[in-house]
Amino acid sequence: MNILEVKNLQKQFATQKAVNNISFHIEKGSIFGLLGPNGAGKTTLLRMITGIFYPDNGEILFNGKKFDPLNDIAYIGYMPEERGLYKKMKIGDQVLYLARLKNLSKTEAMQKIKHWFEKFEMQSWWDKKVEDLSKGMSQKLQFVTTVLHEPQLIILDEPFSGLDPVNANLIKDEIFNLAKRGCTIIFSTHRMEQVEEICDKIILVNKGEKILDGAVHQVKQDFKENLFRIDVDGAHHIDTSRAPFEILKNQDGHLLIKKTENTSSNEILKYFINENKLIHGFQEVLPSLNDIFIKLVEGTTKARQFQPQNESPL
């Protein structure tokens, strides 16, 4: 069952097509990655899914029915990239206000706030103001306000930016928990290592168009380049003239090899065995999403704005 179906969605701004004919669907309970360089149209796409923008063309189905922003946004929790809270407002009042804007009654909202505040050890924050919080703390608070009303669909745009590893893990665990309980999560980022870890399925958007769609492991299979890693003894004296592969890298017996077309990995092993080399390890090297991403968007003008971040908070 699909919680969300997007069909031929289009949105044009004055000069450019921000979203051009994008279709995809998201299964209930899955964690879905929306990837793309800056300016690819991710935010515009998310704003249409959250009812902030109306699409010029195309259709959005929510739970199988035409998306009705007025009522359906109560079932969506959106944490935008440009996020924040009222600095001068007391935290308790603020969370209550945001919860009630999502159609929760006062008592209902209070119960849930209590539950989440206990979980994240934030009880003492109630009378504080947001301006008194550190960036990481307010990020945590923001996450709580997003999921408080138990939305069916949670949309997180760069949820880990500004979080230290401990808090990032806390949020990540919570994302898994929510997914386990049946929440569907859309996760928009350009931090590929997080996507590989968290997401079941991804789409990649560039210049307003969808250029990739599939399950994470499938995408990696699709983009594999027949690379293998093999650890053998005496790797210095290997005659490769008749071998079904070429050696790309040789580091003290750790070889990176590229299989020639129309051979199987068994033939590689057979070759080494026939050469009487002792094999310690053998593994296929799949491309990382980061590599795939860069490969796909490289060369386009937008790609220049994109800088992969190497240090992972996870």
Place this chain on the structure above:
Amino acid sequence: MNKTGLVISREYFSRVKKKSFLITTIVVPLVIVAFYAAIIAISISGSNSSKSFAIIDDAGIFATTPESKSGELKFTLIKNETESSFVKKYKDAGYDALVYIPQMHIDTPKNMVIHSPSTVSLSTSSRLESMINAAIEDKRLLAYGIDPLKYKQIQSNVSLTNKIDTEEGSKDSSAGVAFAVSFVCGLLIYMMMLIYGTMVMRGVMEEKTNRIAEVIVSSVKPFQLMMGKIIGIGLVGLTQFAVWIIIFLLMQLAIPFIFPDLLTQMNAATSIDESSKTAAIAGIMQSLSALPLFKIFGLFIFYFIGGYLTYASLFAAIGSVVSDDQNDAQQLIFPVMMPIILGFVILTRAINDPNSSLAVFGSLFPLTSPIVMMGRVTFDIPVWELLASMALLVGCFFFLTWLTAKIYRTGILMYGKKPSWKEMLKWAFRKA
């Protein structure tokens, strides 16, 4: 409660609960009133307790010992003493001051002196002067063979009553009071539009700079957020009005208790004849009651709300397109402020000449009508003009809100560069 209601209550209570609101609403007017009261009280004080004066009347202008009307000043005519001899003794004799009137001709009174250990207050000295003047005038009347009592009967003090003739009959005009009431109402609307308009703008800018706008519009429609903010702040304005009116009424009740002799002192200080003063007050009260107060109050509320709503949506749109930069905001505010200021200028003309074509235009044109119409309400305005003005204002409000809501919707989600006028117009007239 629906979502707009939630937004309204947040906007309202987050402001009303602030300390700065309490200060500006309650403390500031109290301080201002207290300040003026203190100035008045100080300037006329100095004769709080009754004082006794010794008078050496060498000119013989007082036939009998004079008496002050309020009985606070006691006079004693001293005989058989000279100025130089009594100056040394008056304090020991229990007098607060010595008034010396030298020998002179009543046509050229001069060289009168008051001796006192410390400065005599302005009010006391003016009371003494008016008392001596009255005595000299009586003397002069006698010199011309006129009985002072007869003269008082002869004196006349008239005031003209302006009757306004309309088709429904003639009524009393009340130009002076009407002038003041009109001006105050227009000025209040002018101030409130500026103060609360910019408050709306700053509120929108706050949402943008705090980056909460997108979080909120994923729960409520931008239009609900905008209207909630505008209505919430408008209610703050009305609350402030109500508190001010209550304070003003309380003050009026309280002043006589705080400064019990303020009024009597003012009477003496201004040396207005008692009867003419009461007549003046009665005149003001009569003019006030002759004014259609209910109509004025009703129209004031209508034009305050209408004017505020019309401009608030413009200010909200400005707030939505600028980010953190105050200078950008200033540039955009200017064209919005112009009609408000223009309205105020026309108001000053309209009060003097409420039926001039400029005043009529100003009170119909919806961007100036809330201010200008208040300058004309105390005068008789043709009903059609009033209705047309109100209809135009309401229409303008709907049109501008429809327009600005679209700018607002796009603006609050844009960060970075301030859009150009052309872009904003494009947003405004784009189909939703």
